[in-house]
Amino acid sequence: MKNTENTSLGSAFVTAIALFGGYILNTLYIAFSYLGKGTVSFFKMLWNASRRFRHWAASLLKKLGRNILSLGYKISHAVKRPFKVIKEEKEHNGGKVSFKTAASVAGKVLFGKNGVFVTVFNIVVPAVSVFFLFSVITYSSSLTYAVKLTVNGQFLGYIENEQVFLDAQEVLQDRISYLGRDIDIEAVPSYSIEKIGYSDTLNKYQIVDLILRNSGVNLDYGYGFYINDTFYGALMDFTKVKETLESLLEEYKTDNESEVIAFVDEIRFDEPGLYLSDSFIDEDWLIGLLKGKRQEAMYYEVEYGDSHLLIADYLGKSMSELELMNPGFTDRDLHVGDKIKYSEEVPFLSVSITRTEVYNVQSNYSTETYNDNTIYEGSSRKMREGEYGENRVTADVTYVNGKETNRTVKQVTVVKEPVSELIAIGTRPTPAGTFKDETAAFGKLLWPVNGGYISQWTHWDGGYYGHEGIDIAGVNYGDPVYAGASGVVTYAGWYYGLGNYVEIYHPDLGISSGYAHNSSIYVSVGQQVSQGECISAAGATGVAYGVHVHLAVKVSGVNVNPRPYLDYSGHSINIF
Numbered sequence: 001m002k003n004t005e006n007t008s009l010g011s012a013f014v015t016a017i018a019l020f021g022g023y024i025l026n027t028l029y030i031a032f033s034y035l036g037k038g039t040v041s042f043f044k045m046l047w048n049a050s051r052r053f054r055h056w057a058a059s060l061l062k063k064l065g066r067n068i069l070s071l072g073y074k075i076s077h078a079v080k081r082p083f084k085v086i087k088e089e090k091e092h093n094g095g096k097v098s099f100k101t102a103a104s105v106a107g108k109v110l111f112g113k114n115g116v117f118v119t120v121f122n123i124v125v126p127a128v129s130v131f132f133l134f135s136v137i138t139y140s141s142s143l144t145y146a147v148k149l150t151v152n153g154q155f156l157g158y159i160e161n162e163q164v165f166l167d168a169q170e171v172l173q174d175r176i177s178y179l180g181r182d183i184d185i186e187a188v189p190s191y192s193i194e195k196i197g198y199s200d201t202l203n204k205y206q207i208v209d210l211i212l213r214n215s216g217v218n219l220d221y222g223y224g225f226y227i228n229d230t231f232y233g234a235l236m237d238f239t240k241v242k243e244t245l246e247s248l249l250e251e252y253k254t255d256n257e258s259e260v261i262a263f264v265d266e267i268r269f270d271e272p273g274l275y276l277s278d279s280f281i282d283e284d285w286l287i288g289l290l291k292g293k294r295q296e297a298m299y300y301e302v303e304y305g306d307s308h309l310l311i312a313d314y315l316g317k318s319m320s321e322l323e324l325m326n327p328g329f330t331d332r333d334l335h336v337g338d339k340i341k342y343s344e345e346v347p348f349l350s351v352s353i354t355r356t357e358v359y360n361v362q363s364n365y366s367t368e369t370y371n372d373n374t375i376y377e378g379s380s381r382k383m384r385e386g387e388y389g390e391n392r393v394t395a396d397v398t399y400v401n402g403k404e405t406n407r408t409v410k411q412v413t414v415v416k417e418p419v420s421e422l423i424a425i426g427t428r429p430t431p432a433g434t435f436k437d438e439t440a441a442f443g444k445l446l447w448p449v450n451g452g453y454i455s456q457w458t459h460w461d462g463g464y465y466g467h468e469g470i471d472i473a474g475v476n477y478g479d480p481v482y483a484g485a486s487g488v489v490t491y492a493g494w495y496y497g498l499g500n501y502v503e504i505y506h507p508d509l510g511i512s513s514g515y516a517h518n519s520s521i522y523v524s525v526g527q528q529v530s531q532g533e534c535i536s537a538a539g540a541t542g543v544a545y546g547v548h549v550h551l552a553v554k555v556s557g558v559n560v561n562p563r564p565y566l567d568y569s570g571h572s573i574n575i576f
Helices: 002-049 051-092 099-111 116-142 162-176 204-213 239-250 283-291 308-315 319-325
Strands: 144-151 154-159 189-196 219-227 230-235 260-263 267-276 293-295 298-301 339-343 351-363 367-376 380-384 389-400 403-416 421-428 453-456 470-473 480-482 487-494 500-506 511-518 534-537 549-555 558-560
Touching (some): 154 162, 154 204, 230 267, 298 308, 308 319, 319 339
Antiparallel strands (some): 144 189, 380 421, 480 534
């Protein structure tokens, strides 16, 4: 039966595949059918729409063919008739032709009404005329309008517009104002619009050179050095300056292939032209300037009576600004003579570096809570520790002089998802007798139950060997168990032979108290409890023979005899 069923299932599967394949083929057939019909309709429409053009093109080709045939016919006819005369004369003169006849025939073939030269001339002259007309039109269209520039009555050349001269005036002012030098070079322009052919127009630098040449001042050819469009002077050669600038950038390079290093300031040092002879500067002086500092670091010396806020107020800085320049400033003590930096050292040329960096960052976990009816109201229990996640971040980071100024995150990839912290919130109604209305003697632990008696002492007091606590019997299952003193819960859960076990650390006493064999636990680790607060219910969990409370005391984690720490006055005991 199983084989038959498997065969039927296999056959059904193959049939389904075949039907699906047929459906796909039919769909493709219909689609290509409509596509083919659409293509045919489109070309048919295009053919009908181009009917006039086709008729015109056919007519043009037909006329062109007729003209070519007519030309050939005329040339053939012009050559054929004269040669017929030569043939007839040969027949009459015994195969000889006179010079006169030959010359006459040649003249008719070349220069006759339908001769070769005449026919070719009739074709070439119109073509040459058309070409000449086209050349004239092309030249006329290539003529452009430009502004004719005349300065101080002297023609300098053509410019595209008046703004070019205004820009040239700014460049001229830069070149003649080196180090406050006051030179007045008159440059009064006048403009007119003219139509020019292929003449080149002047740029602002060419205009400046022409004005300086005509000014009568001493000039030299060199290279201007500019920082943020401020002219610092001219150089005969900028090779060493260029090498210095490259070395300054080289200091900031790393192995990161993505980094882009550049000066914050815009620097130009290869603008060739004419400069005042007095504006040329020493190359070594300029290199020393470029490698120097624009601003030196400045420090404040702490005086008697100074405080962090007083110093910040005196310097006009915020605490965060001083912290950036002096890491740990806000946390450390101040002493007379301490130096507090309040102004950073800044190089003459600031360098900007932008590089792509990949790094991992920790992501915070969330805290989730839920109601738990097994935990009493007012209590909570941490059921799962939270775990930080981890993200891989790709960012473009910009540094100026080695300090970060901008960070743009491009991509964040989750490496490890965070695990949320899970806390159970108690909803179970608290039992009657949540607090015990008794007090203990100073420095003693409160009797942990209502009533009861000591049924077994520790081995230090005559109990059996290894019994390191006091057993309190005479209690019912589920009776409340109270904290002996205020403290924090350090353990709440199952603990081997002690069963359900609660341990509380009492900082005021310097001891820990433990309560074992509980049927229920009402507190959780980390919870603060008060003396007499109900922490559990009596039971017989773990290794226990009957319902009772095992009370233990620890000092520095070591069990000690609880008797000196317990206020058991007024309660009966049973010593074996």
